[in-house]
Amino acid sequence: MRAIIESALIPKSPCIVDPGNGPRVKDMDVFLSSSFAAPPAMDDPMCAEFARDEVLQMLLTVLPEEMAMVLWYNKSRSRGRICPACLRLYNLGDLLPDHSEELKLWSHNGQVPELEKEKELSGICSSVCFIAASYNYPEAIRSTWGRTAEELDDQTWEFLNTPGGGHDDMGLGLLLRMSRLHDLGLAQLCFPDENFDSDGSESDQEIEIEKFHQEDMDIVCMSA
Numbered sequence: 001m002r003a004i005i006e007s008a009l010i011p012k013s014p015c016i017v018d019p020g021n022g023p024r025v026k027d028m029d030v031f032l033s034s035s036f037a038a039p040p041a042m043d044d045p046m047c048a049e050f051a052r053d054e055v056l057q058m059l060l061t062v063l064p065e066e067m068a069m070v071l072w073y074n075k076s077r078s079r080g081r082i083c084p085a086c087l088r089l090y091n092l093g094d095l096l097p098d099h100s101e102e103l104k105l106w107s108h109n110g111q112v113p114e115l116e117k118e119k120e121l122s123g124i125c126s127s128v129c130f131i132a133a134s135y136n137y138p139e140a141i142r143s144t145w146g147r148t149a150e151e152l153d154d155q156t157w158e159f160l161n162t163p164g165g166g167h168d169d170m171g172l173g174l175l176l177r178m179s180r181l182h183d184l185g186l187a188q189l190c191f192p193d194e195n196f197d198s199d200g201s202e203s204d205q206e207i208e209i210e211k212f213h214q215e216d217m218d219i220v221c222m223s224a
């Protein structure tokens, strides 16, 4: 009985920690229902669409839980971001402290346009985190960095649609690929026979998701 009372008095472990160079999300599930989480941008049609619970449910069928929640958060908030690789919590436009282990692979002064674009697309916060996310696709790191599917050359896209190195990357490689597409490839996943080109142009860019469970997705799509 005493143990129960004591455990009830212990505050819940914080969902955010700061290792010294900025806040990191420690528990995504708790974070999402906390006051630290930015609200979905309901005035932005794209963010509002992503904010639907059905979208999160779809993402949970293809990505590990934490990755699915991070991607869902990043796509449904206008400025709020969580880096999928290091779980850094930030807003677009924030000046972020470098990771102490920041590699000088891409020497630069000031803003890097590709990095700013990458933060918007996937939430990845630094070149180090991008390298970690593309661990399975070493040949495509430079050609994918900060680019959408339309901006990628065919060779890079084909390469990204393979298992790459095949190492367990906790879903980071898949998140990297999905975030190149404006709808994360979810339209093609739900309605593979329909043409979703909003601009009317020819496009054969689709995403192949090896973790995709057709039965789960059918249920989600039908109930959406």
Ligand SMILES: [Zn+2]
Pocket: 083, 084, 085, 086, 087, 088, 124, 125, 126, 129
């Ligand atoms: Zn990061």
